[in-house]
Amino acid sequence: MKNNYDKIFQEEVLRLLKELYNNPIDMAETKIKRVVIQTEKRFVSYLVKHDLVSEIKSANGGGKWGLQLESNGYEVFEKYNGWDDYKRQVIDKKSKLEKAKNLAVKYWWVTIIISLVSLAVAIIALMKS
DSSP states (O other), X not given: OHHHHHHHHHHHHHHHHHHHHHSOOOOTTXXXXXXXXXXXXXXXXXXXXXXXXXXXXXXXXXXXXXXXXXXXXXXXXXXXXXXXXXXXXXXXXXXXXXXXXXXXXHTHHHHHHHHHHHXXXXXXXXXXX
16 A cells, blocks of 8 residues: 555656656746646645755645746756656665664664673673683
């Protein structure tokens, strides 16, 4: 079930990014890519959280969101080979790093205990010799 949810979620994120990158609103004076798109808030929040898009306040209601592509959003298509590569190389890597930091903070005391045990073993070894 979770794997199916993740697949659908990632497909919708990819659709939003492709729509924004390939079919932006024509703004002759700037090269900024913007679009008003129908989607759910959770997808917009995910994209904003990872600095792929910025949300433009829109007067349109009913699930329509104004989005503007940010520099990380351009990287998805220009630097990386699409969303799958970007997600694997940037977002998943950042997530693993955050988990490792949280584990290190949570179990800070383990290194102290290991050091004390090794000190005790060293003292016993010196006393025996």
